[in-house]
Amino acid sequence: MEHLSEMTASAPPTITHPDSPDAGAAPASPEAAAILGSLGFVVRLEAFSGPLDLLLHLLREEQIDIADIPIARIADQFLLAIKHLGLNQAADYLEMASRLVRLKVQMLLPRNQDGEEWEDPRAELVRRLLEYQQIREIAHWMAGAAERRALRFGRGYLPPPPELPPPPLTLDLLDLLTAVERVVSSILHPVFHSVVARPLNVEGASLRVLSLLADREEFVWTEALGPRPSITDVLSLLLALLELAKRGQCFMTQPAVFAPLVIRRESSRSAD
Amino acid sequence: MNPLAQLIEAALFAAARPVTAEELVTLDPDASLDEVRAALEQLREHYDFDGHGVEVAELGGGYQILSRPAFAAAIERAQLGGRQPRLTAAMLETLAVIAYRQPVGRAEIEEIRGVSASGVLRSLQERGLIEVTGRSEGLGRPLLYGTTPLFLELLGLPDLSNLPRTEELTIALQPYKVETAGPDDESAAYVAADA
Numbered sequence: 001m002e003h004l005s006e007m008t009a010s011a012p013p014t015i016t017h018p019d020s021p022d023a024g025a026a027p028a029s030p031e032a033a034a035i036l037g038s039l040g041f042v043v044r045l046e047a048f049s050g051p052l053d054l055l056l057h058l059l060r061e062e063q064i065d066i067a068d069i070p071i072a073r074i075a076d077q078f079l080l081a082i083k084h085l086g087l088n089q090a091a092d093y094l095e096m097a098s099r100l101v102r103l104k105v106q107m108l109l110p111r112n113q114d115g116e117e118w119e120d121p122r123a124e125l126v127r128r129l130l131e132y133q134q135i136r137e138i139a140h141w142m143a144g145a146a147e148r149r150a151l152r153f154g155r156g157y158l159p160p161p162p163e164l165p166p167p168p169l170t171l172d173l174l175d176l177l178t179a180v181e182r183v184v185s186s187i188l189h190p191v192f193h194s195v196v197a198r199p200l201n202v203e204g205a206s207l208r209v210l211s212l213l214a215d216r217e218e219f220v221w222t223e224a225l226g227p228r229p230s231i232t233d234v235l236s237l238l239l240a241l242l243e244l245a246k247r248g249q250c251f252m253t254q255p256a257v258f259a260p261l262v263i264r265r266e267s268s269r270s271a272d
Numbered sequence: 273m274n275p276l277a278q279l280i281e282a283a284l285f286a287a288a289r290p291v292t293a294e295e296l297v298t299l300d301p302d303a304s305l306d307e308v309r310a311a312l313e314q315l316r317e318h319y320d321f322d323g324h325g326v327e328v329a330e331l332g333g334g335y336q337i338l339s340r341p342a343f344a345a346a347i348e349r350a351q352l353g354g355r356q357p358r359l360t361a362a363m364l365e366t367l368a369v370i371a372y373r374q375p376v377g378r379a380e381i382e383e384i385r386g387v388s389a390s391g392v393l394r395s396l397q398e399r400g401l402i403e404v405t406g407r408s409e410g411l412g413r414p415l416l417y418g419t420t421p422l423f424l425e426l427l428g429l430p431d432l433s434n435l436p437r438t439e440e441l442t443i444a445l446q447p448y449k450v451e452t453a454g455p456d457d458e459s460a461a462y463v464a465a466d467a
Binding site: 049050051052053091092095096128131132135136138139140141142143145146148149150151152153154155156 | 285287288289327329331336337338339340341344347352353355356358359361362364365367368369371372383384385386387388425426427428429435436
C-alpha cells in the first residue's frame with residue numbers, strides 16, 4: 001500500500017478528513033500543497049471528534065484489522081498526530097496517547113512460554129474501538145434520519161424576524177418633560193433628593209495655614225485643624241493644602257510611611 | 273372520511289406539535305382509542321391516495337400533519353419554512369450513546385466517546401433533546417440523562433424502538449427493546465446484545 005511505503009520514508013503522512021479518503025482531502029492549490037508539504041504533517045483538528053475517531057482514522061488509512069493492531073506503529077503515529085493538535089483539545093488525546101504508549105510497553109514484555117495465560121493487553125482498546133465505531137454508525141444513521149425529517153414541515157413555523165436598526169429618536173423637550181411627568185406621577189411616594197451645597201471652607205483653611213506658616217517654619221498638618229474637627233473641616237484643609245502646594249505657597253513632606261504630613265514654609269531641600 | 277376523521281384532521285391542523293392518540297381521544301367523549309386509531313388510518317390514506325401535499329406523520333410519540341419531502345426545496349426557497357441548525361458530530365455521537373444506554377451518566381458517555389462531554393451535554397439540554405432523568409446510586413450520585421420526545425421528533429421517529437437495532441453487531445451495546453416482561457421489570461427493556 002502506498003501509505004506504508006511513505007511511512008518508511010522520512011516524510012510522515014498527511015492526515016486529512018476521515019470521510020474523504022482521497023479527493024476531498026487534497027489541498028486546494030499547489031501553493032497550499034507546498035505549505036502542507038513543508039510542514040510535513042497536517043492534522044485538521046476539527047475533522048476529528050475525539051482520540052478514538054483519530055485512532056480509527058489511522059487504522060483505516062493503514063487498512064489495519066482492528067482485532068490485530070500493530071500497537072507500536074500506531075502509537076508512534078498517534079503521538080506524531082497529536083503533536084500538531086491545539087492544546088485546548090489535547091488533554092483527551094494525551095490520555096489516549098498515554099494508553100497507547102503503555103500498551104506498546106506491555107506488548108514488548110516477554111510472554112509466558114506456555115502461552116496459555118497471556119492476555120492480550122489490546123483487548124480493552126479493541127473493545128472500545130468497536131464500541132465507538134458502532135456509536136459512529138448510529139450517529140450517522142441519526143444524522144440521516146434528522147435530515148429526512150427536516151424535509152417535512154409542520155405548522156407553526158415562524159420565520160426569524162428581520163433585524164431592523166432601532167428607529168431614530170424623535171422628540172422635543174416637551175415630549176421629554178411629559179414623559180418624566182408621567183413616570184414620576186406613577187410613583188406612589190416619589191423621593192426627591194435635595195442637593196445641598198457642600199459646606200466646605202477651603203478659603204478659610206488656606207488662610208489658617210498661611211497664618212501658621214507666617215509664625216513658624218514648619219508644623220504638622222493636624223495643627224491647622226480646630227479642637228474637634230468635623231469631616232468637612234478635614235476635607236477643607238486637605239483641599240487647601242493641595243491648592244497651596246500647587247501654587248508653591250507651602251511644601252509638604254512625609255517623614256516616614258504613614259507618618260502625618262509636615263507642612264513647611266520652604267522646600268526641605270532649600271532648607272538644608 | 274367519517275366525522276371523527278374530520279375532527280382529528282382539524283385538531284392535527286390546529287396543533288403545531290405532534291399530538292398523542294390519548295390526546296385525540298379527549299376530542300370526542302364517545303370515541304374510543306381504537307376508533308381514533310382507525311380514523312387516523314383513514315386520514316392517512318386520504319392524504320396518501322387522494323393527492324395531497326401533506327401527510328400524517330407519526331413521530332415523537334404522537335401524530336402531526338407535515339408537508340411532503342418533495343416540496344421541501346420550494347418551501348425553503350420561498351422562506352415559508354425553515355430547519356433547525358444541524359447537529360454536530362459530537363452532539364450526534366452523544367445522542368447515540370444516550371439513546372441506547374439511557375439512563376446514562378456523563379462518565380459512561382465520556383468513556384465511550386473518549387472526550388469530555390460536559391459542553392455537549394449542556395447544549396443538548398438547551399436544545400431540549402435530552403433531560404436529566406435521575407441520579408445514579410453510584411459514588412457522588414451523578415446525574416443520569418435520557419432522550420426527550422423532542423429528540424424523537426427531530427429524527428422523525430415514533431418511538432425509541434424505531435432506532436436501528438444493534439443486536440447483530442458484536443459489541444455489547446444495550447439496545448432498546450420493546451418491553452416484553454411485566455411493567456415492573458425494568459431490566460427487561462435493556463438487554464445486552466453480547467453475542
